[in-house]
Each structure stands twice: as structure tokens, then as C-alpha cells.
Amino acid sequence: MTAQNAKISLTGVGKTFPVRGGGVFTALSGIDLDVAEGEFLVVVGPSGCGKSTLLDLIGGLARPTAGRVAIDGVEVTGPALDRAVVFQQYALLPWRTALRNVEFGLEAKGLRRRERTEIARHHLDLVGLSGFEDRYPHELSGGMKQRVAIARSLAHDPGVLLMDEPFAALDAQTRDTLQDELLRIWATTGKTVVFITHGIDEAVYLGGRVAVLTSRPGRVKEIVDIDLGPRDEREDLRSSPAFAEHRHRVWSLLKDELPKDEVRAAQRPAVPAPREEAAARG
Template sequence: MSVKIDIRNVRKEFRIRDTREPFTALAGTDLDVREGEFLTLVGPSGCGKSTLLDLIGGLTEPSGGEILIDGMPVSGPGLDRGVVFQQYALFPWRTARANVEFGLEAKGVPRAERAERARHHLDLVGLGGFEERYPHELSGGMRQRVAIARSLAFDPDVLLMDEPFAALDAQPRESLQEELLRIWEKTGKTVVFITHGIDEAVYLGQRVAVMTSRPGRIKEIVEVDFDTREGDLRAAPAFGEYRHHVWTLLRDEVAAAREQERKVAVGHG
């Protein structure tokens, strides 16, 4: 399987007001994301997961190293990448269909084609019949489906997802996890998915990339390979084994992140 995203020795620093030393979010981060794979990314709070996703999306630039997509350096946002954030970021004055059409308008897609593509992608995420509903008329899970449809509508090669289900209750979250896997299997997109949930990471990912505490880098990549995905996967013995392994990798990093927070709180960070 060929490499789609190549992250090479990436470093990201931020200048903080009233301090001499820069804040280092990422240091020496290396990661390959394969063409068409679903990769999940986990790590302790503040380890730089979202920063790394922003760098892949071209929303910010690395302080060192480089990120390549299809062998070309990332130099800014592009239509080859779609981004789904935790907050839905829908326009409240636009219907579900019109929200999905927004990116297509900017791309100059003709009106009739925009409407057809919007309907197709709303159907794809299970929202057929809800095209003319406004965001306030939809549940949280449905609004997140609209956000996913909007990101898919302009047909990006890569889908970047930053804890998109974190604000949802357990039942709609698990439903959307299953829906997302179905969409991924159908479309063949390359997906990078950030989550705080180990269960979610193992359930969704073909591989789980575990990050260290700040400054973040990749500690280990866990290959997830189930014999079958039929039935209740979360109850399978292999699921528990993968979950335990990922948690073992994370445990020391979470402790280190808490110690960093403690030092900052008492003025020694």
C-alpha cells in the first residue's frame, strides 16, 4: 500500500506572550499514513494531536520538518483535504442541503450539480429526506452528519477528523462510528481521526498511532486486525487485548502530561 501522507521530523513551536522560550507542541514527529487507510490518533491532553491535524490540513505551518501528500509538500489548505471538527460549524441560516453546497459554491460548481451532489452525500450519511431542515431542527448527531457530508461533497482524497463525536452521547456516537466505517469502506478515502477514546480508536482504526506527552511525537503504532467485524466487535476478546495494549502505551504519557500541568499550575512550567 502506497504512502498518502508523509510526516517527516515535524516540529511546531508557538510564541507565547511574556515568555522568552517558545512553547513546543510537537518535536521530532514522524508518521506515514497509507493510501486509503483509516488511521486513528490518540494521546494525552495537550500532546499536539489537533496541532498535527492542523498541519496536515495546511491551516498552519511547521516550525521544522515537512509534511508531504502524494509526495508534494503541504503549503496551505487544499480541496484534496476535507476537515471535520468537534464543533459542527454549520451556518444556522442555511438548510442541510445548502450547508453541504457551500464548499461547492466556492468551487464554482453549477447550481443543478451542487444540489444533486448535496442530495447524494446527505443520502450517504443517512439524511435522505432531511435536506430542507435547518440546523436547529436537527439533533447533534444529525448536525455532525451534515458536517461530514459537507466535507465529502467536494470529493477530497483525505478526510481529517478532530474528535468529531466527542460531544455526542454514547448511542448516537456508536451509531455514527458505524456509519463512518460504512462510508469509508464505500468511498476509499484516507482518514486521519483524532480521538480521546481508546475504544473508539480501536473500533475505527486499521492502525492506532499513540502519541507521547508534550512535546508530542509518535510513541508507537498499533496494527489492528480483527478476523471479522461481524457481531458485537467490542465484546470480542481481541478488542479487549488491543484496548489494553493501547492503554498500557498511554498510561505513562497521561501521567507525564498531568505532571506538566501541575508544574505550570504552581509556576514552575
């Protein structure tokens, strides 16, 4: 794969933020990364390495201070409907039902109410929420809220789905369930997915490739190809020798980038974490 035929291409990308009192904070430096059409790429790295910043640059929520980000060969200069972002926080409108939350992003496209409703119902069914269309956010569990957020992101049919630790705030059982649901949705829709996580197990289970970033400033240390074969609900892939081998490889790369007091924490499943660039942005 080359930058010319990649769905997403980052070439020499760097990002700095001004710091109070002068100077700059370097979040990313020299990022070269290509993502193929329909690929599921997972990005892992130590806290503060710029994972969320990387997603912001692809989404057009921020501009690089060096290098170029392109989608289908066209430079990214801002947000666009060909990309959708799912954050850890669900950001649902509490006064709207699940159906109306999914419809929200379609209203700006000028679609008629009936067409919006049909599209929203289809995507709620896609994420396993058929029958919950009239529930308000406070009537839904955390996992259900995140399903609504995913349905809302998919409803306007983006080519790229960007996910910033979307399952980190959920309990382990719900997180495992939604990982399986996400893989099913990805297989059904063929979207190109870039997924940020702190969890090594989550990275290996979801990713076709796992990009490991260095400690700050973030650079691509290595990209690990993951081959677990076809997903079979009757088989526990997380207990397979192949899973253990891939997990060990990713952990070996990541371990050297972590402070000693974070090494043990990184071996545990993903947990809620503050947005890593908040300090840099003041």
C-alpha cells in the same frame, strides 16, 4: 510503506508556538509518520500532546517549524481541496438548510445549481440523511448535525478526510452509531482518514492502525496494528477478546504518559475536551 508511496508523509515534523513574555511552547517534536492511501489511522495521546496541532499541519492550517508534511509527495503549504477537516463543532450555517449547507463548499467551484444539488443530495443520502434536506440546523439532533458536516466535507471529493474528535460532544449511543456509519462511509468511498480521539475504545474500534503519542512534546511512541476482522453488525466486536487485547495494548502505552489524576478519566469513553493548543496560542 515508504514516504515515497505514502498518501500522507510527515518527516521530522516539529511545531512550536511563541509564548507571551518570550520563549516557545513545543507542541510536537520529531514526528515521523506515513499514512497509506485508503488507510484509517487513529491518533490518541494525553491532553496537550499536540494531536490537534498534528491535524492542523496535515490540513495546511498551520506550518511546521521543523520537518516536512507532504500529500502524494507534494509538500503541504496551506489548505487545499484535496483535504477536508471535520471538527468537534459542527460549524453549520444556521440560516441554511442541510442541503444548502452541503452545497456551500461547492459554490466556490463554480458548479451550476442543479449539479450542486445533485451532489449534495447524494452525500446526504450517503450519511443517512435522505429526507432531511430541507431541515435547518436547529431542527436537527447533534448526531444529524455532525452527519451534515461530514457530508459537506465529502461533497467536494477530497482524497484525505481529517477528523478532530468529531463525536466527542455526542451521547454514547449516538457516538457508537456514528462510528459504525463512519466505517461504512469509509468502506464506500475509500478515503484516507486521520481521526483524532481521546477515547481508547473509539480508537481501537475505528482504526486500522492506532498511533499513540507521548506527553508534550508529542512524539510517536508506537503504532499499534488493529485486526478485528470484517465488521459485522450482528456481532459485538467491542466485547470480543481481540478488541480487549488491542485495547489493553493501547491503554498500556498511553497510561505511562498520563498524570495520575488523568489515568482513571482516560479509561472512560471520550468526553468533550477543549482544543488542546488554545493555551499555547494565547
